[in-house]
Amino acid sequence: MKITFIGGGNMGEAMLAAILARGLSSKGAITVSDISESRREYLEQKYGVSVTSDNHEAIGGVDVVILAIKPQQLAEVMAGLNEEFRSPQLVLSIIAGARIDTLCQGLGYRQIVRVMPNAPAQIGEGMSVWADTAEVTREQREWAGSILGAMGKEIYVDDEKCIDMATAVSGSGPAYVFLFTEALTSAAMHIGLSYEIAQELVQQTVLGSAHFMQRSDKLPAELRRMVTSPGGTTAEALAELEKGQFAELIKQAVTAAYNRAKELGS
């Protein structure tokens, strides 16, 4: 599969590394187009891929073009590539908030997949949610699924609205987990643990619980009940979280993220 990246930043590099690691393409068949000279040098040296600063030249004759630039760079990039794509090329965009309609109009092309990945994709533990246009063929869908599968889990949705919802859950989700981790670490220090011990306890607890949940056939609520004895320490802590309306607060946070995702895409 011949692949071109427009934008070789953090996420572009993560996808590039995953594609090479899975053998979905080879370094000789990958081009990265990036305006940053230092990024080009770095990616060429580290992965042996071709690099250029000419987006137009980079897209010629390739199967998949991955748009991995920042949202504020999209309008300029689209203007430079308008009506330049030829079927069966697939355009796969990971740009947050960029709607399929906007991409179709801006590029004058309709074989487009829109993806919302998340930060753990950078280590192959991502969650990508994706949608496409009716013009995307079965083969192109397979290309997209295999590229996204190389970065972790992927879910195809047939309604683009789900992408805004996923943005508020899996897209922003890593930040919620990091915040929870920070809060638990500072609470551990508040009751007297050193930073080093607190950090280790919290990280391993978050990781261990996530793996435990994944490998168990029980629902999270059942697992929670399993580790909560009546009148015990966990019950005492959970009662405090309930008093502070923890679940309601999470609902409000996710709804705010969802509303913002809709606003940014409109």
Ligand SMILES: NC(=O)c1ccc[n+]([C@@H]2O[C@H](COP(=O)([O-])OP(=O)(O)OC[C@H]3O[C@@H](n4cnc5c(N)ncnc54)[C@H](OP(=O)(O)O)[C@@H]3O)[C@@H](O)[C@H]2O)c1
């Ligand atoms: N990072 C995440 O966890 C995450 C999660 C979900 C979605 N995304 C989406 O992924 C996209 C990429 O994010 P990122 O974190 O990888 O961004 P990034 O690190 O800023 O990478 C973008 C790269 O594109 C280059 N660039 C700018 N203008 C260009 C142009 N006209 N032509 C070619 N290259 C150009 C940038 O160079 P300069 O630095 O010189 O501008 C930079 O090297 C974003 O749209 C974001 O919404 C990211």
